[in-house]
Amino acid sequence: MTSILEQPLDLPCGAQLPNRLCKAAMTEQIAIGNRAHEGHVRLYRAWGESGCGMLLTGNVLIDRHHLEAPGNVVIDARPDADHMAALKAWAAAGQEHGAKMWMQISHAGRQTPKLINEAPHAPSAVPLALPGGQFGKPVAMEGHDIRKVIEGFALCASVAREAGFDGVQVHGAHGYLISQFLNPRANQREDEWGGSLENRARLLLETVEAVRAAVGTDFPVGVKLNSADFQTGGFSFEECRQVVAWLSEKKIDLLEISGGNYEQPKLLGIEGLQAAEDQPVRESTKAREAFFVDYAGEVRGEASMPVMATGGFRSRVAMEEAVSAGLADMVGIGAPLCTDPRGPAKLLAGEIDRLENHSKGMRLGPGFLGPNSSIGLIKMLNALGQQAWNYLAILALSEGQDVPMRMSLLQAYNRHQKRLKQQAKALSQ
Incomplete structure (x- = not known):
C-alpha cells in the first residue's frame, strides 16, 4: 500500500514536489572562502538518495559581514564564473535522483558571531541575552541598510534560479534578521519598521515581494516562520497567525513553521536559559513526537499555501498521521539525515519504522x-x-x-x- 508520504504536492506557482518529505535546512558550515565547492556536491549527492522529494540547503547568506558561521556560502554579488559553476554543480547534485533542490537564503543580524563581526546590524542595539561573549553589541540599522537587505535577498534568489535551483526559502525564523524585526524584544524601533506588528512584519513582506519580482511567478518561493519566539514579550503565536494571513496575499508556495531562537532554542527541542512563555495550542502536542506540528495545523486556517512542519519527526506513523490529519502538507526531517543519509528512503520502503538520531x-x-x-x-x-x-x-x-x-x-x-x-x-x- 502506497504511503500518503509518497504522494506528490502541487504548489501554487505550478511546480510540483515529488513527495511529502523534505530534507530540512541544516547549516552545512563547510564553505571555503564563503564559496560552494566539491564538498557540497558530495554532501547533496548523498542526501539526494535520502528519498526526500525536496532538499532544502542550510543558510546561504546575503551579506558576508553577517554570517551565521564562518563556513557559510555567501551570495552578496553576482558570482564570478567559477562560483556560478560550483553553485550549478551543487544544485545538480541534489537533483540526480529526482529531488527538488531549494536554497534557503538568510541574514544573521545580531546572531552573527563576534568572530565575524563585533558590531553587526540589527533592528535595534539590543544584544543577545546569552553568556560567553560570543556575540557583539549590535548596531541599529538605518533605513538604507534595511533597503539593502531587501535587495540582497532578491539578488540571492535570482542567482539561485540562474544556478538551477528549483526554489528558494526566505528564512524568517530562528532569531535571524527578519525574525529579529518581528520580535518586539529585539525590535524597539519607532519608525515604519518597528512598533506595530504591521511595521515589524514589513521587512519580511517587502522581502517576499522583492524575491518574487526577481524570480518570476513560476518559480517556487517559500518562507520559514516562527510559530512563536517562546519568550515573554516576544513574537507570539497570535502574531504568527496574522503574519501568515498577510503572507497568504503574497502568493508564496510553501510555509514552514518552526520556533525559537538562540536565546530560547525550541528548534533544538530544548529550553533555553530563560523561562519560556507557553503559547496556546492543542493539548495533543504532548502526545506527539514533533515539536511544531500542532502550530502548523493551527495556522492552516489562515494559510492559502501548503504548510510544512519540521522538528522532532522520527516515526513513519507520526509523519503519516500529521499529513493525513491535515496538520501539515509536508514533513521536514533534519538531524536523522546526519546519522543515516538514506534513512527516509528506508522508511518509505518499509525497511524501518523509525529514523535514528545518533546525536x-x-x-x-x-x-x-x-x-x-x-x-x-x-x-x-x-x-x-x-x-x-x-x-x-x-x-x-x-x-x-x-x-x-x-x-x-x-x-x-x-x-x-x-x-x-x-x-x-x-x-x-
Whole structure:
C-alpha cells in the first residue's frame, strides 16, 4: 500500500514536489572562502538518495559581514564564473535522483558571531541575552541598510534560479534578521519598521515581494516562520497567525513553521536559559513526537499555501498521521539525515519504522551531567555538543567519509569550536 508520504504536492506557482518529505535546512558550515565547492556536491549527492522529494540547503547568506558561521556560502554579488559553476554543480547534485533542490537564503543580524563581526546590524542595539561573549553589541540599522537587505535577498534568489535551483526559502525564523524585526524584544524601533506588528512584519513582506519580482511567478518561493519566539514579550503565536494571513496575499508556495531562537532554542527541542512563555495550542502536542506540528495545523486556517512542519519527526506513523490529519502538507526531517543519509528512503520502503538520531543519545555524563540537567549551562552544553556532532557528521559526508559514530560529546564540541576558529581566521586573512 502506497504511503500518503509518497504522494506528490502541487504548489501554487505550478511546480510540483515529488513527495511529502523534505530534507530540512541544516547549516552545512563547510564553505571555503564563503564559496560552494566539491564538498557540497558530495554532501547533496548523498542526501539526494535520502528519498526526500525536496532538499532544502542550510543558510546561504546575503551579506558576508553577517554570517551565521564562518563556513557559510555567501551570495552578496553576482558570482564570478567559477562560483556560478560550483553553485550549478551543487544544485545538480541534489537533483540526480529526482529531488527538488531549494536554497534557503538568510541574514544573521545580531546572531552573527563576534568572530565575524563585533558590531553587526540589527533592528535595534539590543544584544543577545546569552553568556560567553560570543556575540557583539549590535548596531541599529538605518533605513538604507534595511533597503539593502531587501535587495540582497532578491539578488540571492535570482542567482539561485540562474544556478538551477528549483526554489528558494526566505528564512524568517530562528532569531535571524527578519525574525529579529518581528520580535518586539529585539525590535524597539519607532519608525515604519518597528512598533506595530504591521511595521515589524514589513521587512519580511517587502522581502517576499522583492524575491518574487526577481524570480518570476513560476518559480517556487517559500518562507520559514516562527510559530512563536517562546519568550515573554516576544513574537507570539497570535502574531504568527496574522503574519501568515498577510503572507497568504503574497502568493508564496510553501510555509514552514518552526520556533525559537538562540536565546530560547525550541528548534533544538530544548529550553533555553530563560523561562519560556507557553503559547496556546492543542493539548495533543504532548502526545506527539514533533515539536511544531500542532502550530502548523493551527495556522492552516489562515494559510492559502501548503504548510510544512519540521522538528522532532522520527516515526513513519507520526509523519503519516500529521499529513493525513491535515496538520501539515509536508514533513521536514533534519538531524536523522546526519546519522543515516538514506534513512527516509528506508522508511518509505518499509525497511524501518523509525529514523535514528545518533546525536540525541549523546551526553556529557550520567545524572545531572545529562541533557535534562537542572543546571542550565550543562543542559546547553549537552545541546551544543549534540549539534556539534551533527556538524562534524555533515563535514564527514562532504568529504566522502563515514560519520564519526564513536566520538564523544565533549570531543565533538571541542573539535567543532576549534574548526570554527580556524575558519574565521582563514576568512580574515
